[in-house]
Amino acid sequence: MKMARLPVIFFPFLTLLLISVSTNINVLGELPFSAMFVFGDSLVDSGNNNYLNSLARANFVPYGIDFSEGPTGRFSNGKTVTDILGEIIGLPLLPAFADTLIKSRNISWGVNYASAAAGILDETGQNLGERISFRQQVQDFNTTVRQMKIQMEHNQLSQHLANSLTVVIHGSNDYINNYFLPEQYTSSFNYDPKNYADLLIEVYKRHILSLHDLGLRRFLLAGLGPLGCIPRQLALALSLEESVDLTSMTLSTCSMFC
Ligand SMILES: *[C@@H]1O[C@H](CO)[C@@H](O)[C@H](O)[C@H]1NC(C)=O
Ligand SMILES: *[C@@H]1O[C@H](CO)[C@@H](O)[C@H](O)[C@H]1NC(C)=O
Numbered sequence: 001m002k003m004a005r006l007p008v009i010f011f012p013f014l015t016l017l018l019i020s021v022s023t024n025i026n027v028l029g030e031l032p033f034s035a036m037f038v039f040g041d042s043l044v045d046s047g048n049n050n051y052l053n054s055l056a057r058a059n060f061v062p063y064g065i066d067f068s069e070g071p072t073g074r075f076s077n078g079k080t081v082t083d084i085l086g087e088i089i090g091l092p093l094l095p096a097f098a099d100t101l102i103k104s105r106n107i108s109w110g111v112n113y114a115s116a117a118a119g120i121l122d123e124t125g126q127n128l129g130e131r132i133s134f135r136q137q138v139q140d141f142n143t144t145v146r147q148m149k150i151q152m153e154h155n156q157l158s159q160h161l162a163n164s165l166t167v168v169i170h171g172s173n174d175y176i177n178n179y180f181l182p183e184q185y186t187s188s189f190n191y192d193p194k195n196y197a198d199l200l201i202e203v204y205k206r207h208i209l210s211l212h213d214l215g216l217r218r219f220l221l222a223g224l225g226p227l228g229c230i231p232r233q234l235a236l237a238l239s240l241e242e243s244v245d246l247t248s249m250t251l252s253t254c255s256m257f258c
Helices: 007-028 081-088 097-102 134-151 154-162 172-179 193-213 231-239 244-257
Strands: 036-040 110-112 165-169 218-221
Touching (some): 036 134, 097 110, 097 134
Parallel strands (some): 036 110, 036 165
16 A cells, blocks of 8 residues: 555554563563564565555655654555554564565564555455565565575574564555555445455465464464545545445444544
């Protein structure tokens, strides 16, 4: 998604997590997680889209005006929600996966695979150009695991991954850059809202199980926020006179939450 910042969506999840995390730090005096791996969309992209031919890029001002490193590709004036989460659990800023491929970056605290416009479905976000789908993000993590195998022996790596926090913030674009764009995607003709949600959950589950197969064990899975409250969505919904169903669906996701 482009230019949409919705930190408020995820506060309910993070509040719960942070309470238990800060308890862990106090009791044990050590980090609760050995590393953090981030999968998601523009809410948490930290620069992976900088290398893509995409309209969904944010490596220029005014993005980053309040961030220590300036514009980095984060869709925010400052930190993203996973930057703040990492800070609270005692981890440094994570490198974007794309940077680990071409620059020397320390991957021992984790890696960020998130890509703006990406979604659970491979086709999601193609209206904005190139993006790294959740499927490809899982494969990129597989690449990182191969790199870590060079640095760590088998048992140490298994323990490292099992103690890492995996954050997944996906799904918004499967609506706003797919289902809600009937002129560019067929999904709203082929699936009613219930069947589409079932499809997303099925594909999502498969990707989560792949991450589990690769050794990850501790997951923070964020749900969707009130997508209809995004100003662009409100504007689009009001302009789509013919597709009354989608309009009312978008508006109702807003009135449910706002
Ligand atoms: C990465 O950082 C960790 C923790 O600070 C350190 O132990 C490790 O040696 C570093 N690895 C590389 C390849 O620089
Ligand atoms: C990870 O990559 C290897 C090939 O290097 C492949 O055999 C394996 O199936 C991949 N794992 C997942 C979960 O995609």
